[in-house]
Amino acid sequence: xxxxxxxxxxxxxxxxxxxxxxxxxxxxxxxxxxxxxxxxxxxxxxxxxxxxxxxxxxxxxxxxxxxxxxxxxxxxxxxxxxxxxxxxxxxxxxxxxxxxxxxxxxxxxxxxxxxxxxxxxxxxxxxxxxxxxxxxxxxxxxxxxxxxxxxxxxxxxxxxxxxxxxxxxxxxxxxxxxxxxxxxxxxxxxxxxxxxxxxxxxxxxxxxxxxxxxxxxxxxxxxxxxxxxxxxxxxxxxxxxxxxxxxxxxxxxxxxxxxxxxxxxxxxxxxxxxxxxxxxxxxxxxxxxxxxxxxxxxxxxxxxxxxxxxxxxxxxxxxxxxxxxxxxxxxxxxxxxxxxxxxxxxxxxxxxxxxxxxxxxxxxxxxxxxxxxxxxxxxxxxxxxxxxxxxxxxxxxxxxxxxxxx
Amino acid sequence: xxxxxxxxxxxxxxxxxxxxxxxxxxxxxxxxxxxxxxxxxxxxxxxxxxxxxxxxxxxxxxxxxxxxxxxxxxxxxxxxxxxxxxxxxxxxxxxxxxxxxxxxxxxxxxxxxxxxxxxxxxxxxxxxxxxxxxxxxxxxxxxxxxxxxxxxxxxxxxxxxxxxxxxxxxxxxxxxxxxxxxxxxxxxxxxxxxxxxxxxxxxxxxxxxxxxxxxxxxxxxxxxxxxxxxxxxxxxxxxxxxxxxxxxxxxxxxxxxxxxxxxxxxxxxxxxxxxxxxxxxxx
Numbered sequence: 001x002x003x004x005x006x007x008x009x010x011x012x013x014x015x016x017x018x019x020x021x022x023x024x025x026x027x028x029x030x031x032x033x034x035x036x037x038x039x040x041x042x043x044x045x046x047x048x049x050x051x052x053x054x055x056x057x058x059x060x061x062x063x064x065x066x067x068x069x070x071x072x073x074x075x076x077x078x079x080x081x082x083x084x085x086x087x088x089x090x091x092x093x094x095x096x097x098x099x100x101x102x103x104x105x106x107x108x109x110x111x112x113x114x115x116x117x118x119x120x121x122x123x124x125x126x127x128x129x130x131x132x133x134x135x136x137x138x139x140x141x142x143x144x145x146x147x148x149x150x151x152x153x154x155x156x157x158x159x160x161x162x163x164x165x166x167x168x169x170x171x172x173x174x175x176x177x178x179x180x181x182x183x184x185x186x187x188x189x190x191x192x193x194x195x196x197x198x199x200x201x202x203x204x205x206x207x208x209x210x211x212x213x214x215x216x217x218x219x220x221x222x223x224x225x226x227x228x229x230x231x232x233x234x235x236x237x238x239x240x241x242x243x244x245x246x247x248x249x250x251x252x253x254x255x256x257x258x259x260x261x262x263x264x265x266x267x268x269x270x271x272x273x274x275x276x277x278x279x280x281x282x283x284x285x286x287x288x289x290x291x292x293x294x295x296x297x298x299x300x301x302x303x304x305x306x307x308x309x310x311x312x313x314x315x316x317x318x319x320x321x322x323x324x325x326x327x328x329x330x331x332x333x334x335x336x337x338x339x340x341x342x343x344x345x346x347x348x349x350x351x352x353x354x355x356x357x358x359x360x361x362x363x364x365x366x367x368x369x370x371x372x373x374x375x376x377x378x379x380x381x382x383x384x385x386x387x388x389x390x391x392x393x394x395x396x397x398x399x400x401x402x403x404x405x406x
Numbered sequence: 407x408x409x410x411x412x413x414x415x416x417x418x419x420x421x422x423x424x425x426x427x428x429x430x431x432x433x434x435x436x437x438x439x440x441x442x443x444x445x446x447x448x449x450x451x452x453x454x455x456x457x458x459x460x461x462x463x464x465x466x467x468x469x470x471x472x473x474x475x476x477x478x479x480x481x482x483x484x485x486x487x488x489x490x491x492x493x494x495x496x497x498x499x500x501x502x503x504x505x506x507x508x509x510x511x512x513x514x515x516x517x518x519x520x521x522x523x524x525x526x527x528x529x530x531x532x533x534x535x536x537x538x539x540x541x542x543x544x545x546x547x548x549x550x551x552x553x554x555x556x557x558x559x560x561x562x563x564x565x566x567x568x569x570x571x572x573x574x575x576x577x578x579x580x581x582x583x584x585x586x587x588x589x590x591x592x593x594x595x596x597x598x599x600x601x602x603x604x605x606x607x608x609x610x611x612x613x614x615x616x617x618x619x620x621x622x623x624x625x626x627x628x629x630x631x632x633x634x635x636x637x638x639x640x641x642x643x644x645x646x647x648x649x650x651x652x653x654x655x656x657x658x659x660x661x662x663x664x665x666x667x668x669x670x671x672x673x674x675x676x677x678x679x680x681x682x683x684x685x686x687x688x689x
Contacts, residue, residue, distance in 0.1 A: 034632050035632050071628045
């Protein structure tokens, strides 16, 4: 009898929770609406007006990052006791989307700090490590970065060739990391290096390295197609010595840490892609009202209408996937497949929408006077970093096959 | 009466109303319900349309947000609290259910509690500065407020009357168009932006101050404060509870859009220009 009661109660709670989740998809809770509006206001007022110039100058938006830190946006999920905002992942995704709508580079700076740097330390760090490596990075004064990829392996993360050798009470790191976002502006990094090459991916471990640090140098800033206000470069480790206490998690856990971190990180990138896509749609719809051809605003033409409809559909579908994945993560349910779907859908939506936006704007879409060309350039990277679209497809397929396991 | 040097309450009136015109057709500045950015001249995405019956503008489905000058007022109140010069900041708004969102924004900025004076339907459409100032005067007495800060005017009707009327009803001194306010013991030093320049006055508390553009730059709500705002209380009050009659003494005759911009005329010489101006009776 008691067991039946317990089961009924559990079912009730699950249904209640499910209903709450479903209604969240239909309309966000008031708290989330308020913070979304705050981020939107900030992006519209402080980021959008300077985005084009930041892109031209390849300039890191230090002032804006500090302001976002003061708002709590640089550490959304970090508990208040450590200096963060203590909100959930859905709130974080909303924040990144709204900020990226104003400036895609700022969006990725926020995303990398939250998901790729603070994320793994929050999940796998000791209390000591959290105090040392998290709290100073919540205020916007400092940002962190994530060093996994190497010149020889991006998708093939398991083949890391950066070495970590123990010498007494120190780890000595040597090797090169490539494509590291934020590195020229970062004060710390999570580095993945192999402590035992023979174990292949099970021999990789994660380390916390402050920046600058003897033995750590930065390569030249890459001259990228888009997200130019965010710095990307190599990190070169030559006899880089760090205390033993700087290992994150257990020895050999590195690959696991990286994969789990990327699972969450890809929702941040999905959100960034949504923001870029939304900005491109804003631009197109506005232009469709104003530009006249054949005697009427071009928004009256079916060709343009069909484009706008397809663009809006792509964005809304990807957005719902992103929210759902975030809500699953917040509910501590498995979300790997949904996160991969969200990132895939959002990044492909971003490239599709920004491509069509240029088409809607015609010649104006091709010049720097309008932001459409910047959205096009910014969108492209979302299909590549934090797991290429091809990798996302593999992740989804693997999950599907597991579900249908014979 | 002994006045303690610590200011107890600062009440900030938040304006999120639609348009009222006081007996005059508002043809010159069609009220703009904007996304709070009008004072920084960013593009707004809302087109204002006059209702078909020409009694006002369409407000259904249009997003309402806090009046920019009221935001500045809230910011100033919170600044005073941060300097420990006031004990409590109460945010007040009059209107239908949706003004609660605006009050919550003020709470997220740092106000301690809110009061929602519920006015809806026909009463809300005809709600104007006179009724609002009566409500506010009644609240000020009830709450024993020491300082009332409002925006200098609402950007939808540009009336610029509420602050002044509150002061008159309460027989309190007023410092309007404030670009600077400093509390000195029981007096408020207010620097006012007037046509001729800046005027500095000292007014004894309790007093009413209306905020002008350059008083401060309102802060963005921080995420932790947005979370805290959820727990802060918003009290519900009706005008009748305060003994205020919200019946309007004014009737809007008509509301028109500004006249369509006419095409200009190009002239070849300065003489032509002067000639044309004379023709049009402008010179």
